[in-house]
Amino acid sequence: MKLVKVLGSITSTIKDSTLEGTKLLLVQAVDVDLKERDDFFVAVDTIGLGEGEIALIVTGSTAKRTDITKHKNVDAAIVAKVERIDLENSVIES
Amino acid sequence: MKLVKVLGSITSTIKDSTLEGTKLLLVQAVDVDLKERDDFFVAVDTIGLGEGEIALIVTGSTAKRTDITKHKNVDAAIVAKVERIDLENSVIES
Amino acid sequence: MKLVKVLGSITSTIKDSTLEGTKLLLVQAVDVDLKERDDFFVAVDTIGLGEGEIALIVTGSTAKRTDITKHKNVDAAIVAKVERIDLENSVIES
């Protein structure tokens, strides 16, 4: 999984029919210290997140396995909200 | 999914037989602010797009799941036209 | 597989239901000489590792094949602890 931050949402009216009703979020990869990396994804939100929240995304065929994304033609999905990262000498809360 | 801009189209007469009749577009990855990134893909157009339009592509095995790409030997497909991106403090319309 | 070092653990209460009970570790890719690379993953721990240990992760659909990750919506899993690397002229023990 990749650690990401939610930046915003995508509006699309012309799209593959399986994408109807999906909430597409624009996310940016972040480092351990939550610093933004130069890497972006559009992922289906399966758990209800908002801008600025830290999350985990799965990519590839796994993204089609959640209850929300079953039978949808997607290759990235948010599967967890990250509340806390415990490192050897520090704790990061988001 | 990846955010991309349509650059143009590919003509190929010598090709895998499953690619007959597919419209192959050359696309370039873009940033949140639609600035071009140094990353290119050739993707099957499943929704009818033209040069300069912003879109989402899926890559990998998902690209073979749309009604247009079923049974075709492709690994990238355009699945949505992006009309609008809502960020925390701005809206980008394309 | 990729050579990684375990940095810490992720806490998430809001998540895909298949992730319940999984131990999610934050790992960082390392070089042959165990020097840290600028690449991070969150992977399910299937063998019981702690911070600072060197491990191998699998990514993609393979990550769902272990006894621990079966039917879980994950795309990265730790599958081995690395104890020793034998190179042509040196041995690295971790």
Place this chain on the structure above:
Amino acid sequence: MKLVKVLGSITSTIKDSTLEGTKLLLVQAVDVDLKERDDFFVAVDTIGLGEGEIALIVTGSTAKRTDITKHKNVDAAIVAKVERIDLENSVIES
């Protein structure tokens, strides 16, 4: 798919038995303007190409789907010769 240029061919006598009889080409990714990128692949030729030609490759599980690569343990295959790229203000013929 990725846009590539054929650089040459690979000779291998010791190999996985499913690779017997495959023609393995060394290819280099190219930009829209056919400028070489610092990215190389070895791909099975399924359409009969020679050095210097521009082609499309598929990677991942799709590479095993062509008539030529069925049941072969490969993860990259050339599926189309690119004859022409139409951009907004120019045409590139190869």
Place this chain on the structure above:
Amino acid sequence: MKLVKVLGSITSTIKDSTLEGTKLLLVQAVDVDLKERDDFFVAVDTIGLGEGEIALIVTGSTAKRTDITKHKNVDAAIVAKVERIDLENSVIES
């Protein structure tokens, strides 16, 4: 497939049970001229290679398809020894 050079071997006693009996090699990606790239993999050896040899690896789900890796939770496997590369104006023997 990716062109790689074998650097050494990995010893792991604590691991996923499907990895028992596999020979795990550390490999480094190389360029057309066999110059080392800054990219490393750990791959299952399916053909019997030693340090310094040039090989092809497959990654992703294909890595689980060889006779040696069937039912093993791996995502990279060496499938060919590279003996010779024929380029337009040169031959590289390894």
